Amino acid sequence: AQSVTQPDIHITVSEGASLELRCNYSYGATPYLFWYVQSPGQGLQLLLKYFSGDTLVQGIKGFEAEFKRSQSSFNLRKPSVHWSDAAEYFCAVVPTGFQKLVFGTGTRLLVSP
Amino acid sequence: SAVISQKPSRDICQRGTSLTIQCQVDSQVTMMFWYRQQPGQSLTLIATANQGSEATYESGFVIDKFPISRPNLTFSTLTVSNMSPEDSSIYLCGGGVGMNTEAFFGQGTRLTVV
Known part of the structure; x- marks a missing residue:
């Protein structure tokens, strides 16, 4: 079935440590890809997007994501996590x-x- | 980027009643979306509303339960009809100028049905 999977329901990291959040999709052709963040009691904020081109995309708040076609993945990373x-x-x-x-x-x- | 305002931000309603949620965008958008986010869950698309055409509903959602209006390019409403406690959710409005650009979202409406 076509879907978007985030394998990790919860992740705990120490402040200052690096972060990687996983995302896999199961669609035949490469879709447009996005990462959003929802803070407690808040709406959704777009962090970054990928449509085509360079597979490493930079977003706001120091986040980046890498598109890997062979793995149907679009993982989100941040080198140093802040409590916020x-x-x-x-x-x-x-x-x-x-x-x-x-x-x-x-x-x-x-x-x- | 577009700024989307939703009203009300939260409400507590009696079962059997209806609630209309308003979504206002500060710029013209081609597409508007309504999502439901049940407690602790992800976002499920209810329908897509394009100006000048009938809303397109996803499987499991029907117009009689969730009527949507889209009178112009900056405004939409979603009505949750004949509510039951199972309708208690966050309802989010989103908008965009096309699917090759990002969608922006309002703060959501937290609905509790008692």
Whole structure:
């Protein structure tokens, strides 16, 4: 079935440590790819997007993501996590030929002191 | 980027009643979306609303339960009809000028049905 998978429901990292959040999709053609963040009680904020071109994309707040076609993945990374990064992170795709945004299951990031 | 405002931000409603959620965008957008986020869950698309055409509903969502209006390029409403406790969720409005650009979202409406 076509889907967006975020294998990690929860992740805890220490402040200052690096972070990688995983995202895999199962669509035949490369979709448009996005990462959004949802802070407690807040709406969704776009971190970054990939449509084509350079497979390493830079976003806001020091985040980056790498698209790997062979692995159908679009993992989100940050070299040094801050306590304010604690939030829910959603990977999302626009499947080729569709006019809608499909969200993954989400990963809740906890940051320990 | 577009700024999307949703009203109300939260509400507590009696079962059997209806609630209309308003979504206002500060610029014209071609597409508007309505999502539901049940407690602890991801976002599920309810429908896509393009100005001048009927909303397109996803499987499991019907117009009688979730009627949507899209009178112009900056405004949309979603009504949750004949509510039950199972409708308790966050409802998010989103908008974009096309699927090759990003979608922006409002703060959401937290609905509790008692």
